[in-house]
Amino acid sequence: MIVVMKAGAAKKDKDEVLKRIKELGYKPHVIHGTTRDVIGAIGDERGKLVLQQLESMHGVESVVPILQPYKLASSEVKKERSVIRISDTVAIGGPEVIIMAGPCSVESEEQIIESAKAVKAAGAHILRGGAFKPRTSPYSFQGLEEEGLKLLAKARDLTGLPFVTEVINPETVELVAEYSDILQIGARNSQNFALLKKVGQINKPILLKRGMAMTIQEFLMSAEYIMAEGNQSVILCERGIRTFETATRNTLDLSAIPVLKTKTHLPVVADPSHGTGNYHYVGPMSLAAIAGGADGLIIEVHPDPERASSDGPQSLKPKKFARLMEQMRKVAEAVERSL
Numbered sequence: 001m002i003v004v005m006k007a008g009a010a011k012k013d014k015d016e017v018l019k020r021i022k023e024l025g026y027k028p029h030v031i032h033g034t035t036r037d038v039i040g041a042i043g044d045e046r047g048k049l050v051l052q053q054l055e056s057m058h059g060v061e062s063v064v065p066i067l068q069p070y071k072l073a074s075s076e077v078k079k080e081r082s083v084i085r086i087s088d089t090v091a092i093g094g095p096e097v098i099i100m101a102g103p104c105s106v107e108s109e110e111q112i113i114e115s116a117k118a119v120k121a122a123g124a125h126i127l128r129g130g131a132f133k134p135r136t137s138p139y140s141f142q143g144l145e146e147e148g149l150k151l152l153a154k155a156r157d158l159t160g161l162p163f164v165t166e167v168i169n170p171e172t173v174e175l176v177a178e179y180s181d182i183l184q185i186g187a188r189n190s191q192n193f194a195l196l197k198k199v200g201q202i203n204k205p206i207l208l209k210r211g212m213a214m215t216i217q218e219f220l221m222s223a224e225y226i227m228a229e230g231n232q233s234v235i236l237c238e239r240g241i242r243t244f245e246t247a248t249r250n251t252l253d254l255s256a257i258p259v260l261k262t263k264t265h266l267p268v269v270a271d272p273s274h275g276t277g278n279y280h281y282v283g284p285m286s287l288a289a290i291a292g293g294a295d296g297l298i299i300e301v302h303p304d305p306e307r308a309s310s311d312g313p314q315s316l317k318p319k320k321f322a323r324l325m326e327q328m329r330k331v332a333e334a335v336e337r338s339l
Contacts, residue, residue, distance in 0.1 A: 001040075001066065002038050002040050002041070002063070002064050002066055003017055003039040003040075003051075004036065004038055004061045005036050005037045005039065006060065006061045007036045009036070010058075013058045014037060016058070017057055017060060020054060020057065021041045024041075024050055025044070026042060026051065027228070028042075029227070031072070038077060040066075040071055040072050042071055042072070068220075069221060070223065073220050074220075074264060074265075075263060075264055078265040082232070082266055082267060084233045084234075084235055084267055085205075085233075086181055086205060090125045090126060090162060092235055092269070092295055093235075093266075093295050096337065096339065097290055097297070097337050098297075099126070099297055100124065100125070100126040100127070100164055100297065100299070101298070101321060102116065102119055102124075102129045102300070102301055103128075103302045104130055104133075105130045105133055105308070105310045106131055106144055106151050107309050109154070111304075112148075113154070115127075115302065115318075116155035116159045116161055117159060118303065118322075120160070122322040122325045123325045123339070126162050127163040127164070128163065128298055128299075129163060130143055130148070130165060131148030131149045131166075132148075132165075132168045132176070133166070133168075134166070134168045134186060149165065149176065149178075156181075163180060163182070164181065164183075164298070165179075165180045165183070166185070167184065167195070170197075170198040173198045173199055173202060182204065182207050182235070183206050184207040184208075184209065185207070185208045187210065188211075190208065190209055190210060190219070191218070191222060193225055196226050197229050200227065201229050201230060205233040205234075205235060206231060207269070208223055208236055210236070210238055210239055210241065212240070212241055212242040213241065213242055214241070216260065216263065219236065220260075223236060235269060235295075236264070236268045236269070238253055238254070238256045238269075238270045238271070239270070239274045239275055240252045248275075248278065249274065249275075249278070250274060251275075252275030252276060252289075254270070256268075257289065257292045258293050261293055268294060269298060270285075270296075271299075274314065277313065278314055279305070282299060282300075283324050286324060287328060290332055290337070291334070300314055302317070
């Protein structure tokens with residue numbers, strides 16, 4: 001159920017509603033709108049009719065049931081789009097298409113600094129780089145861990161770019177949050193519910209990638225796990241799903257972008273690098289994703305992909321990325337966005 005407060009409702013009225021929701025055995029979540037606040041009451045669906053009594057309280061306009069199983073992520077709860085603030089100058093979900101770029105893995109100080117300077121010069125807004133790497137093979141490069149986080153922080157200090165990096169288990173959430181601006185939940189962990197709950201308890205934006213075999217509803221239920229713990233700053237990322245096709249690493253489901261934007265108020269970005277697995281296809285899919293309504297892109301860029309420790313075949317060289325940025329600006333303008 002959601003409790004819709006009247007426009008201009010007094011703080012004391014909202015506090016009384018929050019208190020009563022807790023007394024009834026439900027967990028309240030306040031969602032701030034442009035003209036009024038909405039309070040989600042999360043708990044056992046079987047007894048939700050008892051919440052109808054809240055309609056008689058001061059400052060309450062209505063109590064409305066949410067039909068979707070994902071409550072806080074649903075566009076039924078919040079009609080206007082959510083804008084997630086990353087830094088003083090960067091926000092995802094507004095009119096500007098936000099570009100996150102950098103190498104798959106942090107390999108050395110020289111490599112990440114060179115990458116950060118290159119993507120910054122091309123116009124990227126956020127640096128990406130992996131310090132902890134979940135790999136299919138236990139013998140593959142697993143990342144530099146905390147040393148990688150320190151190098152990412154140094155790159156941020158030198159360029160001014162906030163950075164996004166992956167967290168792979170609940171035990172390291174606080175460590176990664178200490179350094180990073182955005183915590184990424186990768187496809188392999190998109191239904192790691194213990195990890196989702198843990199990142200839901202921190203005050204940092206979360207980039208949640210779609211699992212390689214996830215339906216849209218399952219994807220949004222994973223977002224719900226994070227939001228139900230109190231963290232409303234969730235960014236959804238379409239990164240390709242596994243199909244019978246073998247010409248690409250994954251099948252980038254661009255139709256998921258407009259579908260998600262009708263079902264949820266959360267920002268939606270796309271990952272054409274993992275979605276295709278081949279640098280030849282990253283450019284066309286990036287342009288298509290912006291045309292399809294993506295609020296941002298996360299693109300792998302490496303100064304020397306041939307020697308990359310991970311995902312070299314899908315990484316763009318800095319010059320190719322700079323050229324792609326020019327093309328993406330034109331597409332963004334064509335769909336009344338900026339970049």
